[in-house]
Amino acid sequence: MTLVQLRQPQSERADLCASADLPPPRPDGQDRYTISEVSAHSGLSVHTLRWYERIGLLPNVDRSHTGQRRYTNADLSWLALVSKLRLTGMAVADMVRYAELVRQGDHTTAERRELLSTTREDVLRRIAELQSTLAVLDFKIDLYSDDDTPGVSERN
Amino acid sequence: MTLVQLRQPQSERADLCASADLPPPRPDGQDRYTISEVSAHSGLSVHTLRWYERIGLLPNVDRSHTGQRRYTNADLSWLALVSKLRLTGMAVADMVRYAELVRQGDHTTAERRELLSTTREDVLRRIAELQSTLAVLDFKIDLYSDDDTPGVSERN
DNA sequence: TAAGGAGTTGGAGTGCGCTCCAGGCAAGCC
DNA sequence: GGCTTGCCTGGAGCGCACTCCAACTCCTTA
Structure with missing residues (x-):
């Protein structure tokens, strides 16, 4: 079993309950996560996060005054959905398409x-x-x- | 849904019944299928069939006197198992390992x-x-x- | 005898989804 | 000032599972 094997989130099997996202660690308004925080939370590598952004799967990520990425709670829950869909074998290209539709x-x-x-x-x-x-x-x-x-x- | 998407066998969804292989088209003893017959039956391309052989997933295929491959019913049912396992996302390498164990x-x-x-x-x-x-x-x-x-x- | 079709080989190419690298910048601490 | 840490970028590289190519052989039918 090697295909579609994403890194598991730190919190083991915390997402067994279907449509309930993890409660965001910080309340809205103070949600400016660094890339490594998001990596830890989502189980995606920082490489993958940047790559997702490049291909348009997670566009328009905020930046700090020094140009570093600052992710929001909305970004986090979008990533949660993306991870779920990836597990189904849905192609990344299809998810990009979906993301485009949302933007439109x-x-x-x-x-x-x-x-x-x-x-x-x-x-x-x-x-x-x-x-x-x-x-x-x-x-x-x-x-x-x-x-x-x-x-x-x-x-x- | 693009990952793990194998070509479907001609006979649509004929294999819904779990552990029953399709009845072999020919009785044992007259089972010397050409590669294109096996391709049609298994839904695997001829390229893939030869590749599987090269990597040890389907070794020791019989040959005709001119060197062409002649597959047996046993080969067919092994391929059926392999296809099933591939659908689970099992890595080809793992199946090769399994094939080696069987040989041993x-x-x-x-x-x-x-x-x-x-x-x-x-x-x-x-x-x-x-x-x-x-x-x-x-x-x-x-x-x-x-x-x-x-x-x-x-x-x- | 010639053409066409199906088969053979080793090796190169492809598409996907990452994954890594080199080189650089900004902030914090001793 | 120097060191470390964390982040930035464009672009190259990788592993997997095929997929295709060129050049060849063999068999059948006309």
Whole structure:
């Protein structure tokens, strides 16, 4: 299992509850996180954060007077969504497209909903695939577990 | 959804039933399929088939007297397993490892079972991830569906 | 005998998603 | 003043899983 393996956030499995983002560590108004803070919080490397910005997946990040990035709570929750969607296997390019739609404003909501619905279908399909694979795995594992006579094992 | 997107087999979703391979088109003994037949059957490109062989994922394929590949039913079902496992995101390298273990014979069954069990855990984890993402998607889609007032849409 | 189609090989190329590097700047501490 | 730490940039590099190419052989059908 190597594909789609993102670094896990520090807080282990803290995000099991689906649509509830982590409570932001700081109240709105004082939310000016450095890149390393965001890296620690999101589980994305600083490289990846800068790269996401470059490709338009997380645009318009604020800067300090010396030019350093200062992320907001909104940035954080956007990143949370992005991370979720990445886990589904959604292509980064598609998420960039979604981000563009959001930037373009209200008249794109239909297209956005469609994009999400398509993704939803994909997710359902992948769940079904995984479950069917699970059955195969269980079958094979059973073979190895309750049959230790030689000969059977070569067939796998 | 672009990652882990393999070409689908011709026979659409014929493999919904978990551990039952497609019945081999020919009885054992007359199973000497050409590479293009196997490509059509498995949904893998001929390039991929040869590449799998090179890296040790499908070794020792029979040859005709002129040196062309002739695949057996056993090869076909091995490929079916490989395709399933690929869908889980299992790395090709790990499958090569598994293939090596099979070749090494009976004394490796414990390690094989362990490999499969690890994969199984991964699959369970991914299903959980996907289901939690599904909840997020449903939440977002709902937002777009039953709320068309401007303003809400920028927040996503 | 000639053409066409399917197969062979080693090696190069591709697309994706990062990941790293070199060189530089600004702020804080001794 | 010098050192460290953290951040900045553009661009190069990497690992994976294919994907394609050129040049060739072999078989079949016309």
